[in-house]
Amino acid sequence: xxxxxxxxxxxxxxxxxxxxxxxxxxxxxxxxxxxxxxxxxxxxxxxxxxxxxxxxxxxxxxxxxxxxxxxxxxxxxxxxxxxxxxxxxxxxxxxxxxxxxxxxxxxxxxxxxxxxxxxxxxxxxxxxxxxxxxxxxxxxxxxxxxxxxxxxxxxxxxxxxxxxxxxxxxxxxxxxxxxxxxxxxxxxxxxxxxxxxxxxxxxxxxxxxxxxxxxxxxxxxxxxxxxxxxxxxxxxxxxxxxxxxxxxxxxxxxxxxxxxxxxxxxxxxxxxxxxxxxxxxxxxxxxxxxxxxxxxxxxxxxxxxxxxxxxxxxxxxxxxxxxxxxxxxxxxxxxxxxxxxxxxxxxxxxxxxxxxxxxxxxxxxxx
Amino acid sequence: xxxxxxxxxxxxxxxxxxxxxxxxxxxxxxxxxxxxxxxxxxxxxxxxxxxxxxxxxxxxxxxxxxxxxxxxxxxxxxxxxxxxxxxxxxxxxxxxxxxxxxxxxxxxxxxxxxxxxxxxxxxxxxxxxxxxxxxxxxxxxxxxxxxxxxxxxxxxxxxxxxxxxxxxx
Numbered sequence: 001x002x003x004x005x006x007x008x009x010x011x012x013x014x015x016x017x018x019x020x021x022x023x024x025x026x027x028x029x030x031x032x033x034x035x036x037x038x039x040x041x042x043x044x045x046x047x048x049x050x051x052x053x054x055x056x057x058x059x060x061x062x063x064x065x066x067x068x069x070x071x072x073x074x075x076x077x078x079x080x081x082x083x084x085x086x087x088x089x090x091x092x093x094x095x096x097x098x099x100x101x102x103x104x105x106x107x108x109x110x111x112x113x114x115x116x117x118x119x120x121x122x123x124x125x126x127x128x129x130x131x132x133x134x135x136x137x138x139x140x141x142x143x144x145x146x147x148x149x150x151x152x153x154x155x156x157x158x159x160x161x162x163x164x165x166x167x168x169x170x171x172x173x174x175x176x177x178x179x180x181x182x183x184x185x186x187x188x189x190x191x192x193x194x195x196x197x198x199x200x201x202x203x204x205x206x207x208x209x210x211x212x213x214x215x216x217x218x219x220x221x222x223x224x225x226x227x228x229x230x231x232x233x234x235x236x237x238x239x240x241x242x243x244x245x246x247x248x249x250x251x252x253x254x255x256x257x258x259x260x261x262x263x264x265x266x267x268x269x270x271x272x273x274x275x276x277x278x279x280x281x282x283x284x285x286x287x288x289x290x291x292x293x294x295x296x297x298x299x300x301x302x303x304x305x306x307x308x309x310x311x312x313x314x315x316x317x318x319x320x321x322x323x324x325x326x327x328x329x330x331x332x333x334x335x336x337x338x339x340x341x342x343x344x345x346x347x348x349x350x351x352x353x354x355x356x357x358x359x360x361x362x363x364x365x366x367x
Numbered sequence: 368x369x370x371x372x373x374x375x376x377x378x379x380x381x382x383x384x385x386x387x388x389x390x391x392x393x394x395x396x397x398x399x400x401x402x403x404x405x406x407x408x409x410x411x412x413x414x415x416x417x418x419x420x421x422x423x424x425x426x427x428x429x430x431x432x433x434x435x436x437x438x439x440x441x442x443x444x445x446x447x448x449x450x451x452x453x454x455x456x457x458x459x460x461x462x463x464x465x466x467x468x469x470x471x472x473x474x475x476x477x478x479x480x481x482x483x484x485x486x487x488x489x490x491x492x493x494x495x496x497x498x499x500x501x502x503x504x505x506x507x508x509x510x511x512x513x514x515x516x517x518x519x520x521x522x523x524x525x526x527x528x529x530x531x532x533x534x535x536x
Binding site for chain 1: 401404427432433434436437438440442443444458470471474485514515517520521523524525
């Protein structure tokens, strides 16, 4: 039975007014602008775009401001916003091999064509708090060097040429691409749906799942074959124009995990792969995603699937932080009627218990 | 018979020419769109200000929506849905008949309208050269300068890892 709880409108309205003031904080401190959030808290914006599943820096910055920096709340706001717009269609698949690379490292080969490019990274920093950043910090201009014109092929493409690594699964012509925003999730789920789920999945959840595989819960011996970050061009087949029109470029991070072998009596052993791709500069996210993608292939690769990270129903049903927070946080909404019925039941049980005890005491006394 | 073969071949030849011309124009339009999509609406508008624009009308008023962005499994495999992006679009027709389409990431409808207008102008015999010289070319040059600067900054972070060999060969 559902019973609506009424009343409290005034209190709710006043609570939201109080929230607006708490969000603004001390009004003698200048208000933060969307540009400031987008430019100076760029990685938070990247995360909100990725898990909000909507590439739009300005909207993500607004969501972060509105959510007072609570990124899951911001992701929730972005998801709700995307439901208000019509969908024109789907883009042509982006070509990460043609990325204008800003960062690209491989932990498996030191001499990759195009080289190892560190780009803007926290790696090799000392993780010491820097007091000079507290105020008025002006960084030195970036160093420059002559840019190479050589292409930067994906490391997996290079390994693939020698047959040392499995090739990527190809789609049949005209095969539809699964979309979990349109159809309810069914299990077992194909790899396209799994990757979509992981791409919008919570970074913390995927990190923990990926970490669990490294600690032995579904071990798959990973190497970071390649991590790359940069800009890719997006094209969209426009029905009215009659050809694929350029939409501009987006920033993406891609991670290719190279994992231990598979092979059969008829197929020579080769490395297997896990894949991660996300909006913006999201290295931890794509590495975790690639670990979990590989773990979820256990059944396909004939591995024992006993660990949580190998259980697609477990992973895919719990990766979405908007769903998760909705169900966890709904516990704080009024449950008075539910609770009254539980309370009634408990009183009855306690009465029965008391009656039984009294009965025993009577019996003992009688004996 | 002979004549008909010549006529058939002539037809075939001219339709091949048309296809080539069509493809060339499409490539040119795409190249212009690729530049315009990276520019700000204000920059395009500023470049068009020096231009005596021919009469035109809106075929599709600027509107915003979503496009589902796709990646590929492993970077080169079957496509999958990565997440959506906001996209704006518009369509414009010149009085002389050319129809231009504007598409761009983001929610700036005015930018989509300006791209559509430029796309129509690119196709126009009278304005194609002018819009390429006065709008597209300078914006392309600006984009290239920015990309070269970014590439140079990236290149400075390239590492030459080396492994130490201990002892004698």
